[in-house]
Amino acid sequence: MTDQTPQARLERAKEASRATAALTSADKARVLEAIALALLADAPRIIEANGRDISRGQQDGIGESLIDRLRLDEKRVAALTAAVREVAALPDPVGRVVGGHRMPNGVALEQVRVPFGVVGAIYEARPNVTVDIAALALRSGNAVVLRGGSAAHDSNAVLVDIMRAAVEGAGLTAEAIQTVDDFGRDGAKALMHGRGFIDVLIPRGSAGLIETVVTESTVPVIETGAGNVHIFLDETAPDDWARDIVVNAKVQRPSVCNAVETVLVHRQAAPRLVPLVASALESEGVAIHGDDMVVGLMSNVIPATEEDWETEYLSLDIAMKVVDSLDEALAHIRRYSTGHTESIITTDSRNAERFLAEVDSAVVMVNASTRFTDGGEFGFGAEVGISTQKLHARGPMGLSELTSTKWLARGSGQTRG
Amino acid sequence: MTDQTPQARLERAKEASRATAALTSADKARVLEAIALALLADAPRIIEANGRDISRGQQDGIGESLIDRLRLDEKRVAALTAAVREVAALPDPVGRVVGGHRMPNGVALEQVRVPFGVVGAIYEARPNVTVDIAALALRSGNAVVLRGGSAAHDSNAVLVDIMRAAVEGAGLTAEAIQTVDDFGRDGAKALMHGRGFIDVLIPRGSAGLIETVVTESTVPVIETGAGNVHIFLDETAPDDWARDIVVNAKVQRPSVCNAVETVLVHRQAAPRLVPLVASALESEGVAIHGDDMVVGLMSNVIPATEEDWETEYLSLDIAMKVVDSLDEALAHIRRYSTGHTESIITTDSRNAERFLAEVDSAVVMVNASTRFTDGGEFGFGAEVGISTQKLHARGPMGLSELTSTKWLARGSGQTRG
Numbered sequence: 001m002t003d004q005t006p007q008a009r010l011e012r013a014k015e016a017s018r019a020t021a022a023l024t025s026a027d028k029a030r031v032l033e034a035i036a037l038a039l040l041a042d043a044p045r046i047i048e049a050n051g052r053d054i055s056r057g058q059q060d061g062i063g064e065s066l067i068d069r070l071r072l073d074e075k076r077v078a079a080l081t082a083a084v085r086e087v088a089a090l091p092d093p094v095g096r097v098v099g100g101h102r103m104p105n106g107v108a109l110e111q112v113r114v115p116f117g118v119v120g121a122i123y124e125a126r127p128n129v130t131v132d133i134a135a136l137a138l139r140s141g142n143a144v145v146l147r148g149g150s151a152a153h154d155s156n157a158v159l160v161d162i163m164r165a166a167v168e169g170a171g172l173t174a175e176a177i178q179t180v181d182d183f184g185r186d187g188a189k190a191l192m193h194g195r196g197f198i199d200v201l202i203p204r205g206s207a208g209l210i211e212t213v214v215t216e217s218t219v220p221v222i223e224t225g226a227g228n229v230h231i232f233l234d235e236t237a238p239d240d241w242a243r244d245i246v247v248n249a250k251v252q253r254p255s256v257c258n259a260v261e262t263v264l265v266h267r268q269a270a271p272r273l274v275p276l277v278a279s280a281l282e283s284e285g286v287a288i289h290g291d292d293m294v295v296g297l298m299s300n301v302i303p304a305t306e307e308d309w310e311t312e313y314l315s316l317d318i319a320m321k322v323v324d325s326l327d328e329a330l331a332h333i334r335r336y337s338t339g340h341t342e343s344i345i346t347t348d349s350r351n352a353e354r355f356l357a358e359v360d361s362a363v364v365m366v367n368a369s370t371r372f373t374d375g376g377e378f379g380f381g382a383e384v385g386i387s388t389q390k391l392h393a394r395g396p397m398g399l400s401e402l403t404s405t406k407w408l409a410r411g412s413g414q415t416r417g
Numbered sequence: 418m419t420d421q422t423p424q425a426r427l428e429r430a431k432e433a434s435r436a437t438a439a440l441t442s443a444d445k446a447r448v449l450e451a452i453a454l455a456l457l458a459d460a461p462r463i464i465e466a467n468g469r470d471i472s473r474g475q476q477d478g479i480g481e482s483l484i485d486r487l488r489l490d491e492k493r494v495a496a497l498t499a500a501v502r503e504v505a506a507l508p509d510p511v512g513r514v515v516g517g518h519r520m521p522n523g524v525a526l527e528q529v530r531v532p533f534g535v536v537g538a539i540y541e542a543r544p545n546v547t548v549d550i551a552a553l554a555l556r557s558g559n560a561v562v563l564r565g566g567s568a569a570h571d572s573n574a575v576l577v578d579i580m581r582a583a584v585e586g587a588g589l590t591a592e593a594i595q596t597v598d599d600f601g602r603d604g605a606k607a608l609m610h611g612r613g614f615i616d617v618l619i620p621r622g623s624a625g626l627i628e629t630v631v632t633e634s635t636v637p638v639i640e641t642g643a644g645n646v647h648i649f650l651d652e653t654a655p656d657d658w659a660r661d662i663v664v665n666a667k668v669q670r671p672s673v674c675n676a677v678e679t680v681l682v683h684r685q686a687a688p689r690l691v692p693l694v695a696s697a698l699e700s701e702g703v704a705i706h707g708d709d710m711v712v713g714l715m716s717n718v719i720p721a722t723e724e725d726w727e728t729e730y731l732s733l734d735i736a737m738k739v740v741d742s743l744d745e746a747l748a749h750i751r752r753y754s755t756g757h758t759e760s761i762i763t764t765d766s767r768n769a770e771r772f773l774a775e776v777d778s779a780v781v782m783v784n785a786s787t788r789f790t791d792g793g794e795f796g797f798g799a800e801v802g803i804s805t806q807k808l809h810a811r812g813p814m815g816l817s818e819l820t821s822t823k824w825l826a827r828g829s830g831q832t833r834g
Contacts, residue, residue, distance in 0.1 A: 018775075022774075101796065103789070103794065103795075103796070107785050107789060109795065111812075114777075116807050116808075117777065117807070195631075199807050199808075200807065200808055214612075214635060215635045218631060218632045220637075220638075220806055220807075220808040221637075222808070238830070240830065241829075241830040244830065244832050245830065245831075245832055247832075248832035248833055249832075252832075252833055343826075352827075356825050356827075357439075358435075360531075360534065360823075361823065362823060362824060363823070363824040363825075363826060364823060364824070364825055364826070365825075365826040365827075365828065366826070366827045366828060367827070367828045367829050367830055367831075368524050368826050368827070368828030368830075368831045368832075369828075369831060369832045369833050371832070371833040372520070372524060372826060372828075372831070372833060373824075377520065377833070378520075378526065378824075379518065379520070389637055390533050390534070390616050390617065390637075390821035391533075391616075391617055391637040391639070391808060391809045391821070392808045392809035394821050394822050394823060394824075395528075395822075395823070395824045396824075404807035404808070404811050405811050405812075406777075406778065406779060406780070406781060406811060406812070407779060407780040407781070407790075407795075407811075407812045407813075408773050408780075408781055408782075409760075409780060409781070409782040409783070409785050409789060410769075410773075410782075410783050410784070410785075411782065411783060411784040411785030411786075411789075412658075412784050413655070413657065413658040413661065413662065413784055413785075414662075414784075414785045414786060414789070415661050415662055415664075415665035415666075415669075415785075415786045415788070416665055416669055416786050416788040416789060416794070
C-alpha cells in the first residue's frame with residue numbers, strides 16, 4: 001500500500017464508513033467473529049512479528065514496563081480474541097432511540113444513535129489497542145484509521161493485515177480498517193488535520209502524546225488516559241482499607257493510568273497510617289517520595305520535590321504528603337490532578353460526600369481502589385480509553401461513546417408560523 | 418476592568434465556577450430572575466447603547482440583514498427577559514443520575530450530570546446571544562466567558578454590566594460572568610488557548626468565524642450553526658407541500674442558519690414544480706440561481722455557478738438544481754451540505770426512509786420546513802446554538818448539552834483482584 005498517500009487512506013475510510021454505517025447488528029457481529037477466528041488462526045504469525053518488536057525494544061533499552069506493554073504471547077492473543085468476541089456480543093448502540101417527542105404542530109421528532117463515521121486513533125506501545133479499537137469502531141458502525149507506536153510497528157502491521165483480510169472475507173470492504181503507520185510522522189499529521197474525514201480522534205498514551213494531539217489537531221479530539229491519580233487517607237481511614245487500597249492501587253499494575261501516584265494523609269492520622277502504608281508499599285518494592293513529615297516518620301524515604309506532585313510515575317514509585325485537612329487535600333488535588341480518578345478513604349460520611357461533590361475528576365471514589373476505573377470493570381466490554389475531558393465522554397468509554405446522534409423529523413407539510 | 422489581562426478573567430471565571438457548581442437549582446432560578454428583573458429595569462439603557470451600535474453599523478454600511486440581527490428594541494428586550502425566565506423554569510440537568518449499577522464486588526457506581534465548569538462563547542452580531550448564553554450557562558451551573566462581535570460592542574458591554582450587577586445582588590459572585598470584549602483579538606485568542614480554564618468553547622456566527630475557532634483552538638470546541646441547508650423535491654412531492662415548505666424555509670427568516678439555501682428538484686417533477694415553486698419564491702422577492710434546466714423553465718433566473726452550490730446566502734437568494742434521481746440528490750448533499758439540516762418532500766415512503774438513513778446531518782426531515790431546527794421549536798427553551806459536529810452534541814443544544822457527567826464510586830474497602 002506504499003503507493004498511497006495518508007490522505008487517500010482517509011478518503012477510503014470515509015467512503016467505507018457509508019458501508020459500515022449501513023450494516024445491521026448481525027452483520028457487524030459476523031464481521032467481528034471473522035476477525036476473532038483470523039487472529040486465532042494467525043497467532044503464530046502475530047507472535048513472530050511481536051518478537052521482532054520485542055527484540056528491537058530490548059536492543060533500544062526501552063525498559064521493562066514498556067516491554068511488558070508491548071508483549072503479545074499466546075495467552076494475550078487469546079485474550080485479544082476473547083475481547084473481540086465480547087465486543088461482538090455487546091448490545092449495538094446504533095439505532096437506539098434516545099429521545100423524541102411530537103411537536104405541537106404534529107411533527108414527530110426522534111433522536112437516534114448513529115455511528116460517528118470515521119474514528120481515528122493515535123496510540124503508543126500496546127498492540128492490543130490496534131485490535132480493541134478496530135473491534136469497537138466496527139461494532140459501533142464506524143470505519144477506523146489507526147496510527148500505532150513505532151515500537152509495535154511489526155505487530156500492528158500484521159494485526160491490521162489479518163483484520164483487513166478477515167473483514168473482506170466477511171463481505172465488508174477491507175477499507176473500513178486503515179493504518180497510516182507506514183507514513184511515520186506524516187500519518188499522524190494527516191489524522192490530526194483530517195477535517196471532513198476524521199469525525200473523532202482518540203489519542204492513547206503518554207501525557208506528551210496526548211498534549212501534542214490535543215494542541216495540534218483541528219479535528220475533534222477526546223483526551224484520554226493521563227492519570228496523576230490521588231488517594232486521600234482521611235483522619236478516620238481504617239488501617240486495613242488504607243493499606244490494602246493504596247497497595248492495590250499502586251502495585252497491581254503500576255504501568256497503567258489508573259494506578260495511584262500520590263497519597264495524601266491527614267495530619268491526625270499520619271503517625272498511625274504513614275508507617276503502616278509505607279512499609280506495606282516498601283515490602284512490595286515501591287520507592288516512596290515523601291514530604292518532610294513523611295521523611296520524619298520513615299527511613300528510606302526520598303525527599304519529594306515539586307516535580308513529584310506533578311509526575312505520573314507509571315512505575316513502582318509513589319509520592320506521599322501529609323495535609324492538615326480535607327480542604328488542603330482538595331486544594332492539592334485541584335492543583336495537580338489530571339482529572340482521571342481520585343479516591344478518599346474515610347468513614348466520615350460528610351467528608352466522603354464533600355469529596356465526591358468537589359473533586360472535579362472523571363471518576364471520584366470513596367473507599368475503593370482507583371484501579372477500578374476501567375471499561376472492563378465498569379462492564380463495558382473492551383475499552384476505547386478513559387476520557388479525562390468533559391466534552392462528549394468522561395471516564396471509561398465503551399461502545400456508546402463511539403456513536404453520535406441525529407434527529408429525524410417526520411412531518412406532513414408543516415411550516416413555521 | 419481595563420487593568421486586567423484576558424488570562425486574569427479566565428482565572429476568575431474558573432474560580433467562580435466552583436461557586437456556580439455548588440448552587441442549588443433554586444439558587445440558580447433566583448439568580449436568573451434577578452437578571453431578568455435587571456434587564457427589564459434597565460431596558461432604556463440597553464436600547465440607548467444598542468442605538469449607538471446601530472448608528473455605527475449604518476455608517477459602516479453593514480447591510481440590512483445584519484442591522485436586523487443587531488437591533489434591540491423594547492419588544493426584543495422583553496423577549497430576552499422572557500427567554501431568561503424560560504431558562505430559569507427549565508428542569509435543572511445538574512445532579513440528574515444518568516446511569517449506574519453495582520459492580521459484582523459491591524462497589525456502587527453512579528453516573529451523574531455535572532456542570533462543565535467554564536463555558537466560553539465567541540459570537541457575532543446578535544447581542545441577545547450575550548444574555549441567552551449567560552442564562553443557559555448559569556442555569557446549568559457554569560461560569561461563562563463571553564466574546565461578542567465588535568458590531569454589538571456597546572450593547573454587549575451594557576448587557577454584561579447589568580447581568581454582573583444582578584448576579585452579585587443575588588448573592589453569587591459577579592465573576593461568574595466575564596467578557597473579554599475589551600481586549601479585541603487578544604480576548605478571542607485567550608479563549609481559544611485557555612486550556613485548563615475553558616472547558617468548552619462555542620463559536621456562533623459565520624462559517625469563517627467558526628472555521629477560525631475550530632482550527633485555532635486548543636480547548637474543546639462545539640461547532641455550531643453554519644447551515645448550507647438543502648430541500649429535495651422528490652418526484653412525488655405534492656404541489657402545496659413543495660411550494661409552502663420551500664417558501665417558508667427561505668423567506669420566513671432568511672438571515673438564520675436553518676433557512677434553506679439550495680433546492681434540488683427531481684427531473685420528472687421539474688416541469689411541474691420548478692415554475693410553481695420559483696414563481697412563489699419570486700413573488701416574495703427571492704432571487705433564483707438555477708442550473709441550465711431551471712434557466713430553461715423560467716425567465717429571470719440567474720445562471721448558477723459552482724459557488725452557488727457552496728454558498729450559505731443568508732439572504733433572499735436561493736440555488737435551484739434539477740437532479741436525475743434520489744441518488745444524485747444524496748450525492749449532491751453529501752458534497753455540499755454542512756451537516757445542519759436537510760429535508761425531503763415526498764410521499765414515497767421508501768425514498769423518505771432512505772433519505773432519513775443516508776443523509777448525514779444533525780437534523781434530517783421529511784415533509785417539514787427546515788426552519789424547525791431550533792432549540793425553541795424542539796422544546797429546549799433558549800438555545801445555545803445548533804451543533805453541526807458529531808462529538809458531544811448534534812443539532813439544537815439545550816441545557817443538558819452544557820453539562821458533562823462524572824462517575825461516583827462508593828465502596829467499602831474493595832481492591833482489584
